[in-house]
Amino acid sequence: MKTELLSSGMYIGGQWIYKEETIPVLNPQDNSFIASVPQASAKDMQFAIEEAKEGAKIAAQMPVHQRISILNKAANYISERKEKYAETIALEGSKTIREARAEVSRCIQTLQISAEEARRIEGETISFDQREGSEDRVGYYYRFPIGIIAAITPFNDPLNLVAHKVGPAIASGNAIIVKPATETPLSALLLAKAFEESGLPPKVLSVITGYGREIGDILVTHPAVRMVSFTGGLETGEKIANKAGLKKISMELGSNSPVIVLKDADIQEAVNATVSGAFYAVGQNCLGVQRIYIEKEIYEEFCSSFVARTRLYQVGNKMLETTDMGPMINEKEAIRVERWVNEAVYKGATLLTGGKREGAFYFPTVLTNVPADCTIAQQEVFGPVVLLYPVDDFTSAIEKSNDVNFGLQAGIFTKDIEKAFEAIEKLNVGGIMINDSSDYRIDSMPFGGVKGSGLGREGVKYTIQEMTEPRVVSFKLKYKKTI
Numbered sequence: 001m002k003t004e005l006l007s008s009g010m011y012i013g014g015q016w017i018y019k020e021e022t023i024p025v026l027n028p029q030d031n032s033f034i035a036s037v038p039q040a041s042a043k044d045m046q047f048a049i050e051e052a053k054e055g056a057k058i059a060a061q062m063p064v065h066q067r068i069s070i071l072n073k074a075a076n077y078i079s080e081r082k083e084k085y086a087e088t089i090a091l092e093g094s095k096t097i098r099e100a101r102a103e104v105s106r107c108i109q110t111l112q113i114s115a116e117e118a119r120r121i122e123g124e125t126i127s128f129d130q131r132e133g134s135e136d137r138v139g140y141y142y143r144f145p146i147g148i149i150a151a152i153t154p155f156n157d158p159l160n161l162v163a164h165k166v167g168p169a170i171a172s173g174n175a176i177i178v179k180p181a182t183e184t185p186l187s188a189l190l191l192a193k194a195f196e197e198s199g200l201p202p203k204v205l206s207v208i209t210g211y212g213r214e215i216g217d218i219l220v221t222h223p224a225v226r227m228v229s230f231t232g233g234l235e236t237g238e239k240i241a242n243k244a245g246l247k248k249i250s251m252e253l254g255s256n257s258p259v260i261v262l263k264d265a266d267i268q269e270a271v272n273a274t275v276s277g278a279f280y281a282v283g284q285n286c287l288g289v290q291r292i293y294i295e296k297e298i299y300e301e302f303c304s305s306f307v308a309r310t311r312l313y314q315v316g317n318k319m320l321e322t323t324d325m326g327p328m329i330n331e332k333e334a335i336r337v338e339r340w341v342n343e344a345v346y347k348g349a350t351l352l353t354g355g356k357r358e359g360a361f362y363f364p365t366v367l368t369n370v371p372a373d374c375t376i377a378q379q380e381v382f383g384p385v386v387l388l389y390p391v392d393d394f395t396s397a398i399e400k401s402n403d404v405n406f407g408l409q410a411g412i413f414t415k416d417i418e419k420a421f422e423a424i425e426k427l428n429v430g431g432i433m434i435n436d437s438s439d440y441r442i443d444s445m446p447f448g449g450v451k452g453s454g455l456g457r458e459g460v461k462y463t464i465q466e467m468t469e470p471r472v473v474s475f476k477l478k479y480k481k482t483i
């Protein structure tokens with residue numbers, strides 16, 4: 001399979017810029033070279049910010065019908081080249097070609113939803129006369145773009161998570177500078193190409209490639225940048241939040257999501273959903289199922305069925321239609337996961353299946369009896385490992401689910417509507433899936449977490465709210481005094 005890349009330049013202010021200093025993009029499966037991208041410097045970032053200052057003025061002036069038309073054209077452009085986009089995602093990242101196609105479809109939808117939401121950026125009238133002395137006032141508020149947005153994105157959804165920031169930014173009349181993950185910059189550059197071909201005025205969007213630790217600070221701390229929209233790990237998110245200063249911050253961070261399976265659940269349905277939720281994208285998924293709490297009466301049956309299904313997974317060449325799971329993003333990450341599993345086993349955990357590594361490939365792994373003080377019991381594993389726990393009852397499952405510093409999404413399998421409602425109230429997370437795993441999302445729902453899982457919400461309409469500010473207008477009218 002051969003993917004011809006449109007460009008390995010970076011896109012700043014409407015120009016494709018090449019540099020002598022480059023960063024190689026490697027296929028994590030075999031470390032083969034795919035393309036190189038420029039290694040941007042602080043000066044390049046400064047240039048991108050200067051261009052975005054003009055871009056913000058242009059974006060704010062763009063009529064809504066033009067924003068809608070550009071977003072729909074970009075969605076169509078990608079739609080006509082779906083396979084090329086999917087191959088790029090699969091080659092540079094760790095998704096299989098089937099998973100990559102699903103991401104492209106979602107990206108197209110994200111842009112289409114952005115086009116629809118552009119026409120719904122509305123305000124409200126305000127009843128000023130509720131305060132004595134304000135009887136002569138009428139007014140309203142409406143929403144204005146905030147200016148320049150910095151978007152910093154992770155490797156695991158290299159196209160759609162970029163679209164989740166670029167689509168709403170364009171819909172709401174902002175300029176945006178994207179700093180994609182260094183491991184997977186090509187999908188973001190292809191998204192820029194789609195917007196260039198769709199008539200987005202130059203300077204509204206830049207995609208700048210380079211190491212976050214080298215060019216991140218200047219972007220995040222610059223006073224002209226009015227919002228930092230970050231998706232990535234907790235540690236990086238905290239560093240950025242501490243540096244950003246007085247500007248809007250949106251933090252979409254990680255988790256170690258729990259799923260509760262009660263004894264009245266449909267066990268097979270729960271197994272199918274949780275196996276898929278644990279191992280989708282090699283477990284490198286912010287919504288991935290990491291901890292499953294199973295009522296003790298069905299624990300043995302659940303475990304054996306879960307392990308049997310896990311063993312069916314085909315691990316291998318991600319470009320093959322028959323492959324269920326590809327490599328992790330790099331060997332270093334696979335070694336980290338191996339270390340965390342070995343630590344758990346050393347401390348007394350039981351390995352039911354997996355625990356094997358070959359280069360960047362880590363095989364789907366199921367652990368039980370994991371002591372609470374293990375790294376893997378508390379931190380986000382972000383790899384294909386799942387922990388199964390028997391629990392005495394519902395109350396204990398809720399307590400254990402909440403007993404971590406994350407709270408993105410959770411799932412519960414039960415037929416008991418009372419228990420489902422109690423779980424909704426008591427699980428401290430941003431989203432709860434009843435009779436499904438934590439790994440469910442559509443691109444228009446409010447999405448985000450609590451505690452170490454983040455701040456703010458994405459999901460096009462909600463992102464637009466974060467990217468705009470209300471401005472209040474009050475008219476003082478003389479004739480009203482006389483009424």
Ligand code: NAP
Nearest residue numbers: 153154155180181182211212216232233236252253254286
């Ligand atoms: P990461 O290591 O935190 O990197 C994310 C982005 O931050 C990359 O573009 C990275 O650039 C950049 N960065 C690193 N240091 C920086 C700095 N000092 N200043 C500015 N930018 C900096 O995360 P990752 O490994 O790519 O992604 C995995 C994490 O993302 C997981 O924790 C996952 O749960 C989370 N995630 C959350 C969501 C959500 O919506 N809640 C969705 C997907 C993923 P370089 O690549 O150049 O280092």
